[in-house]
Amino acid sequence: MLVCRTISEIRGFVRQARARSQTIGFVPTMGYFHEGHLTLMREAKKACDVVVVSIFVNPLQFGPQEDFNEYPRDFERDKRLAAEVGVDALFTPPVEEMYPAGFSTHVEVAGLTQCLCGLSRPGHFRGVTTVVAKLFNIVLPDRAYFGQKDAQQALVIKRMVRDLNMPLEIVTVPTVREPDGLAMSSRNVYLGPREREAARVLYRSLKLAERAVAGGEMDVARLLEIVRQEIASEPLAQIDYAEIRSLPDLEPLARLQGPGLLALAVRIGKTRLIDNTILNPGNSGGAGDAFNYV
Amino acid sequence: MLVCRTISEIRGFVRQARARSQTIGFVPTMGYFHEGHLTLMREAKKACDVVVVSIFVNPLQFGPQEDFNEYPRDFERDKRLAAEVGVDALFTPPVEEMYPAGFSTHVEVAGLTQCLCGLSRPGHFRGVTTVVAKLFNIVLPDRAYFGQKDAQQALVIKRMVRDLNMPLEIVTVPTVREPDGLAMSSRNVYLGPREREAARVLYRSLKLAERAVAGGEMDVARLLEIVRQEIASEPLAQIDYAEIRSLPDLEPLARLQGPGLLALAVRIGKTRLIDNTILNPGNSGGAGDAFNYV
Numbered sequence: 001m002l003v004c005r006t007i008s009e010i011r012g013f014v015r016q017a018r019a020r021s022q023t024i025g026f027v028p029t030m031g032y033f034h035e036g037h038l039t040l041m042r043e044a045k046k047a048c049d050v051v052v053v054s055i056f057v058n059p060l061q062f063g064p065q066e067d068f069n070e071y072p073r074d075f076e077r078d079k080r081l082a083a084e085v086g087v088d089a090l091f092t093p094p095v096e097e098m099y100p101a102g103f104s105t106h107v108e109v110a111g112l113t114q115c116l117c118g119l120s121r122p123g124h125f126r127g128v129t130t131v132v133a134k135l136f137n138i139v140l141p142d143r144a145y146f147g148q149k150d151a152q153q154a155l156v157i158k159r160m161v162r163d164l165n166m167p168l169e170i171v172t173v174p175t176v177r178e179p180d181g182l183a184m185s186s187r188n189v190y191l192g193p194r195e196r197e198a199a200r201v202l203y204r205s206l207k208l209a210e211r212a213v214a215g216g217e218m219d220v221a222r223l224l225e226i227v228r229q230e231i232a233s234e235p236l237a238q239i240d241y242a243e244i245r246s247l248p249d250l251e252p253l254a255r256l257q258g259p260g261l262l263a264l265a266v267r268i269g270k271t272r273l274i275d276n277t278i279l280n281p282g283n284s285g286g287a288g289d290a291f292n293y294v
Numbered sequence: 295m296l297v298c299r300t301i302s303e304i305r306g307f308v309r310q311a312r313a314r315s316q317t318i319g320f321v322p323t324m325g326y327f328h329e330g331h332l333t334l335m336r337e338a339k340k341a342c343d344v345v346v347v348s349i350f351v352n353p354l355q356f357g358p359q360e361d362f363n364e365y366p367r368d369f370e371r372d373k374r375l376a377a378e379v380g381v382d383a384l385f386t387p388p389v390e391e392m393y394p395a396g397f398s399t400h401v402e403v404a405g406l407t408q409c410l411c412g413l414s415r416p417g418h419f420r421g422v423t424t425v426v427a428k429l430f431n432i433v434l435p436d437r438a439y440f441g442q443k444d445a446q447q448a449l450v451i452k453r454m455v456r457d458l459n460m461p462l463e464i465v466t467v468p469t470v471r472e473p474d475g476l477a478m479s480s481r482n483v484y485l486g487p488r489e490r491e492a493a494r495v496l497y498r499s500l501k502l503a504e505r506a507v508a509g510g511e512m513d514v515a516r517l518l519e520i521v522r523q524e525i526a527s528e529p530l531a532q533i534d535y536a537e538i539r540s541l542p543d544l545e546p547l548a549r550l551q552g553p554g555l556l557a558l559a560v561r562i563g564k565t566r567l568i569d570n571t572i573l574n575p576g577n578s579g580g581a582g583d584a585f586n587y588v
Contacts, residue, residue, distance in 0.1 A: 007459060011461075102405075102453075102543070103457050104403055104404040104405045104406065104453060104457060105401065105402065105403045105404075105423075105453060105454050105457035105458055106401070106402050106404070107399065107400070107401050107402075107427075107458070108399070108400050108401075108402065109398055109399045110398040110399075110400070111396075111398045112398065129399075130458075133401075133458050134457075134458050134459050137458055137459040137460050137461055138459045140461065159396075159398060159399060160399050163397050163398060163399035163428075164399055164401070164424075164427050164428055164431055165301060165428050165431040165432045166431050167305075167431055167434065249396070
């Protein structure tokens with residue numbers, strides 16, 4: 001597995017792969033790999049000749065009060081795990097390589113970014129779309145892989161790719177969960193034992209909403225009441241947002257008519273966790289739908 | 295010469311050229327070709343195996359009070375001229391092809407765009423960088439060609455390409471002029487006979503400044519005074535801006551120490567014309583310098 005820190009090195013690697021007519025799969029990450037990341041890499045490996053993974057904790061997508069400095073990092077472990085999955089190249093640029101002096105260009109998706117995490121984290125998605133546009137231009141992948149856990153991010157990136165005619169396909173992969181349902185996240189490491197227990201409330205509340213929809217409840221206010229009550233039952237949990245919005249435009253909904261995204265951001269102590277599910281009144285709501293809509 | 299209106303057609307053409315390992319030169323235009331456009335195409339033809347030209351009057355870069363609807367168009371003449379120069383493919387998308395319903399992504403360069411035409415035409419450069427990013431992703435050129443007449447545009451696009459790691463080279467080509475010095479522009483067609491005569495004042499004032507620099511004048515305020523006096527001598531002319539700024543960052547200058555950009559925007563009647571020259575105290579200020587700095 002090639003490990004490189006400069007844009008020119010990874011470009012050289014990609015150029016050689018292209019010259020051999022190999023397809024390139026790309027998984028952009030912030031590192032500190034868990035099963036969710038590894039699943040993205042395995043999916044890329046299945047569908048593409050060559051897999052490139054980037055590890056870059058992107059300062060542009062963190063707010064001034066957020067956890068950029070504390071964000072967990074373990075490069076040696078990440079390297080070992082990526083090699084085990086069969087990743088071909090790991091791109092780990094330092095911040096100066098990505099944002100040289102005088103850097104002043106941004107890519108921004110309007111609309112979709114003005115709700116959910118876009119409200120709680122101003123500038124976050126602008127940071128995400130800017131770095132992802134850069135990484136796409138550096139790696140020139142045929143396919144790039146994103147997790148459904150960051151559903152809004154996946155929708156925003158799909159919109160950017162469509163609007164700017166970027167020549168690649170975005171593949172969204174279902175959320176990978178711990179045995180008790182907690183969505184895998186690098187931030188789960190922040191949770192103390194009592195908090196880890198409390199964090200189960202996110203998944204429980206998503207499941208309650210799914211069950212209510214299966215039972216015929218289509219009223220968004222009533223569905224959200226079920227979710228909020230469940231979360232309120234957990235003293236360590238505080239809701240940042242709990243909303244049901246349309247797919248793929250994330251518009252407010254009063255009633256479920258087609259598939260809707262139930263998205264949560266909940267603080268457990270100081271740790272902000274997100275999770276989501278697609279509520280699909282017409283259908284069992286399995287992973288196939290996630291691929292279609294997110 | 296292939297003429298196509300859809301993204302999928304021009305992509306098919308480009309894919310075939312790439313499969314033959316041909317290099318691709320690209321000239322994005324708004325059509326109504328003059329010798330300036332044709333020079334860009336000839337330069338592309340010299341350096342690249344295949345030349346693609348786009349004609350797209352981009353609504354996103356016109357302000358609400360500007361001349362989007364009046365902007366001159368003559369597709370049949372453009373087609374003939376491009377074919378004569380040896381252009382291989384002409385891409386002429388309708389507006390809906392470039393901006394489908396729900397379009398909501400923009401590319402924006404800060405700093406460089408907050409002066410000169412960026413102040414006179416709010417949103418103009420955001421429209422330019424957005425459409426150029428799209429066209430680059432569609433055509434995937436090795437080199438793209440821009441005229442020095444739109445010096446700020448060329449600097450902004452170079453910055454975008456550098457900041458977003460777009461995999462191509464930007465080539466800037468010196469301004470092509472009428473025999474009396476007026477810079478070629480599609481908008482020159484708006485000028486009545488008296489206005490056409492008055493429009494010569496832009497070039498005359500640039501030349502006066504160049505001569506003053508050759509004579510040792512380095513003080514920016516005094517150089518601009520020379521320019522403004524000359525323009526004021528022409529009753530039909532009204533200055534929008536006349537400034538000398540640093541290259542490539544377009545920062546204000548008090549004294550010329552290295553090369554500086556003298557940039558003008560002048561209204562002749564209702565027609566707004568721009569022109570510029572590079573004032574280079576160390577040197578004769580020929581075309582070679584334009585290539586280096588703009």
